Amino acid sequence: MAGEIRFEPADRFNAFLTICKTAPHGDGKLAGIPVAVKDNISTAGIETTCASKILKGYIPPYDAHAVTLLKNAGAAIAGKTNMDEFGMGTTTENSAFGPTLNPCDPSRVPGGSSGGSAAAVASGMVRMALGTDTGGSIRCPAAFCGIVGLKPTYGRVSRYGLIAYANSLEQIGPMAKTVSDVSLLMQVIAGYDRHDSTSRDKPFTHTPSADIKGKKVGIPAEYFGEGVDPAVAASVHTAVSKLEELGATTVPCSIPSMKYALAAYYVTCTCEASSNLARFDGVRYGPAPDTKKSWHDAYQEVRREGFGTEVRRRIMLGTFALSSGYYGKYYAKAQIARENVRNDFARLFKEVDVIAGPTMPTVAFKLGEKSDPLSMYLADILTVPANLAGIPAISVPCGIAGGMPVGLQIMGRPFEDETVIDVAYAYEQAVI
Amino acid sequence: MTDDQVVVGLEVHCQLDTKSKLFCGCSTDYRADGPNTHVCPICLGLPGAMPVLNKRAIEFAMKVAKALNCSVLHESEFSRKNYFYPDLDKAYQITQYDKPLAEGGYLEIESDEGGERKIRLTRIHVEEDPGRLVHMGNAERGRYSLVDYNRAGIPLIEIVSEPDMRSPKEARKFLNKLRATLEYLGVFDSDKEGSLRVDANISIKGSERVEVKNISSYKGVEKALTFEVTRQKNLIRRGQRVERETRHFIEGSGITQSSRSKEQEHDYRYFPEPDLRPLQVQSWVDGIVLPELPDARRQRFIDQYGCSLNHARTLTGELKLANFFEKVVAADPKGLSTLAATWIADTLIGELNYRDMGIDTVNPALMTELVTLLKQDRITDKSGVEVLRVILDQIKNKESPETPSAIIVRLSLAKTTGDDTALKAAIKEVLAEQAKAIEDYRAGKNGALNFLVGQVMKKTRGKADPAELNKLLVSMLDTMEA
Numbered sequence: 001m002a003g004e005i006r007f008e009p010a011d012r013f014n015a016f017l018t019i020c021k022t023a024p025h026g027d028g029k030l031a032g033i034p035v036a037v038k039d040n041i042s043t044a045g046i047e048t049t050c051a052s053k054i055l056k057g058y059i060p061p062y063d064a065h066a067v068t069l070l071k072n073a074g075a076a077i078a079g080k081t082n083m084d085e086f087g088m089g090t091t092t093e094n095s096a097f098g099p100t101l102n103p104c105d106p107s108r109v110p111g112g113s114s115g116g117s118a119a120a121v122a123s124g125m126v127r128m129a130l131g132t133d134t135g136g137s138i139r140c141p142a143a144f145c146g147i148v149g150l151k152p153t154y155g156r157v158s159r160y161g162l163i164a165y166a167n168s169l170e171q172i173g174p175m176a177k178t179v180s181d182v183s184l185l186m187q188v189i190a191g192y193d194r195h196d197s198t199s200r201d202k203p204f205t206h207t208p209s210a211d212i213k214g215k216k217v218g219i220p221a222e223y224f225g226e227g228v229d230p231a232v233a234a235s236v237h238t239a240v241s242k243l244e245e246l247g248a249t250t251v252p253c254s255i256p257s258m259k260y261a262l263a264a265y266y267v268t269c270t271c272e273a274s275s276n277l278a279r280f281d282g283v284r285y286g287p288a289p290d291t292k293k294s295w296h297d298a299y300q301e302v303r304r305e306g307f308g309t310e311v312r313r314r315i316m317l318g319t320f321a322l323s324s325g326y327y328g329k330y331y332a333k334a335q336i337a338r339e340n341v342r343n344d345f346a347r348l349f350k351e352v353d354v355i356a357g358p359t360m361p362t363v364a365f366k367l368g369e370k371s372d373p374l375s376m377y378l379a380d381i382l383t384v385p386a387n388l389a390g391i392p393a394i395s396v397p398c399g400i401a402g403g404m405p406v407g408l409q410i411m412g413r414p415f416e417d418e419t420v421i422d423v424a425y426a427y428e429q430a431v432i
Numbered sequence: 433m434t435d436d437q438v439v440v441g442l443e444v445h446c447q448l449d450t451k452s453k454l455f456c457g458c459s460t461d462y463r464a465d466g467p468n469t470h471v472c473p474i475c476l477g478l479p480g481a482m483p484v485l486n487k488r489a490i491e492f493a494m495k496v497a498k499a500l501n502c503s504v505l506h507e508s509e510f511s512r513k514n515y516f517y518p519d520l521d522k523a524y525q526i527t528q529y530d531k532p533l534a535e536g537g538y539l540e541i542e543s544d545e546g547g548e549r550k551i552r553l554t555r556i557h558v559e560e561d562p563g564r565l566v567h568m569g570n571a572e573r574g575r576y577s578l579v580d581y582n583r584a585g586i587p588l589i590e591i592v593s594e595p596d597m598r599s600p601k602e603a604r605k606f607l608n609k610l611r612a613t614l615e616y617l618g619v620f621d622s623d624k625e626g627s628l629r630v631d632a633n634i635s636i637k638g639s640e641r642v643e644v645k646n647i648s649s650y651k652g653v654e655k656a657l658t659f660e661v662t663r664q665k666n667l668i669r670r671g672q673r674v675e676r677e678t679r680h681f682i683e684g685s686g687i688t689q690s691s692r693s694k695e696q697e698h699d700y701r702y703f704p705e706p707d708l709r710p711l712q713v714q715s716w717v718d719g720i721v722l723p724e725l726p727d728a729r730r731q732r733f734i735d736q737y738g739c740s741l742n743h744a745r746t747l748t749g750e751l752k753l754a755n756f757f758e759k760v761v762a763a764d765p766k767g768l769s770t771l772a773a774t775w776i777a778d779t780l781i782g783e784l785n786y787r788d789m790g791i792d793t794v795n796p797a798l799m800t801e802l803v804t805l806l807k808q809d810r811i812t813d814k815s816g817v818e819v820l821r822v823i824l825d826q827i828k829n830k831e832s833p834e835t836p837s838a839i840i841v842r843l844s845l846a847k848t849t850g851d852d853t854a855l856k857a858a859i860k861e862v863l864a865e866q867a868k869a870i871e872d873y874r875a876g877k878n879g880a881l882n883f884l885v886g887q888v889m890k891k892t893r894g895k896a897d898p899a900e901l902n903k904l905l906v907s908m909l910d911t912m913e914a
Binding site: 040041042048050055058060061062064159160161162163164166167168194195196197198271272274275278279281283284285295296299319322323324327331 | 473476477478479480481482483484485512514516518521522523524577579699701702703706707708709
């Protein structure tokens, strides 16, 4: 029955930017289930800031398509979750409204950029949440907080209403404690939307199956190489053995294009971001510019004060990379590298059904530990390939290293989100 | 003024006359409504909104491409043109850059020397119109500016020509022909304010090229370019250099002004629009059925109605005019065509322009009646013009116009036929008054007869048939005693 829920959690981890104390809900698959929504997904009538000062006070007049679908399925929008500003970060420390803490260890980061959604689920405040994943932003916090998170195939979930950071890379995706709930949420949010020209008519109607007998699992050497914490690698190897026990066969493989993946990713996402974020000028929403100045000066002031350091850094990088004379050197080249990544995956998926490896090279960092942007970027090395290739990738908890959760990442063929969900489900069911 | 030293190329932006905007469902019919009333999250560039391409706009653009003999590319692409300006809702314009919809093609115009000349086209691409700023006071020093996004997202095509025009006049002819073609295609309404904007590149051979922006009228193009030709030639004559620069046309004063250097140094940082897929529409081309275009209609007017080339060119140069002509002569094409062509092309257009009226204000039936009366020799040409003026003045004053017959009766304009007593009396009067002119006539002075004819006409208030009057006058002069 349609109605209203009360939602007044003690938010000890700063997971939420907005809490909807009374949330209406309808009937359907998710009737009355509180769902947290990342703050870069537009919600009609609910402040949506992308954790940025520049959008403080912005109340969208419309719902993102995924939110409309949630509401249609009866879900209650419980609140808006904290994140790295505009999705730019791997720790949720780049929020203008303070970092989110990891419920598994409050001295550590929850991962990012969907850290608020992950913490809200991990701490049990909500059963499920929407995150967004541009270069690992669902899978990283899922791994760090010990929950399940899926980055769907590019085009499977409408991006309409998702405040764009890097349009060609990102997807909205489900986060929950169990694979079943991730799958359930996926049933609700996937499918064609005429408002998103890149969305595809591929609804998700699957129910997870634990039968993975005969599935071929590729194990790329690059996912266990330099920079990957041996304790994390060990946990993942153990998990892979479990998959073999369940009837899957493993195939060692290689993704040579990985060498250029991170560079291709950062060039592409900063270029797109520099353009996407240009509209935040204080004219239509956000803090109004000082009208005594000329518009050009007012823009500069609004943008200098409104954006955080990391956002400004990425806008400048992207602006530079797209500049006349540099386009061919950076953006165009990044697209070639991206094509190589896509081709590598296409080649591998002729031989294997899924590819498995760690989600993150390490467990969750200490708050403030990653102060150097470059070392922060390096942490994305295992997640960005799936975004560059547009393929589905899930992170499912696979044990503990040094007291913190480790994530097993499973990537699949485009539009075979069902397969990665099945493999994750089989593993999850086997270790419960 | 064709002169082979002048080189002109045009970039013409035309609003496509679709019902909804290029990337959203908002109505394009905004001109009569208040600011920011035809807007939605998409054309306001609200965070998270995404563009969805209007298929009709692409069909319209492809019609233009086919009519202008362009080749539609196998794959074209939308790109973002990034720049900050308050009228630009997303801080980028979705346009086409290195993969436009169509390339090549040409448009034929009447060259200044007569005959047809092909003006080659470089490309046609599709893009969205930005919003509009209304400055409170002056753009530089005004206290504030208001933004209206009603126009944001209106579909535009940009048609880029090669530098094939040789004079400002040719540029204007190119525009007129282009407008006619777009109107015949039913994709453009030139009556809508701001529906056409032109940037012109102009140089004198051997010197730098100047871009003139902000031209928003057909006449403006010729004016701006004429100003530039003079300015550039004067510079060269004085031994100065023509700077390569962007200048703005000031419509009111008819001059061009150098723009601020900041505006010229734009780096638009183009890259493919990731929210739209590449466009593969080449296969639609064969399915596009073009209507009769200006050149074909012109030929038909010559063949079917016996119009002269010049009349046919004028009448078909505007869709509404051509339609008007065909309505006027519909009842009796054989009988009326020649006379109607003359009266519409040579008289009506001038009278309309003088009153700043459009052809669509005139009921063709009135013109049919007038031309019929002229054909039947019931009134003189002079009276015909008078009747026309009365009708147009009445329309202009928002009165319902009288019929030509009614006007003729009211103003007693009917030609005197058979009974020439009144005319003879008038001639007598004139001859009695103008002894000097009669002397001149007898002395064989040129002009004396015409003067006398004029005097008689004056007395008969133009009702006299000139041929008859002439005959009568000469015979009366000759029988007069010296």
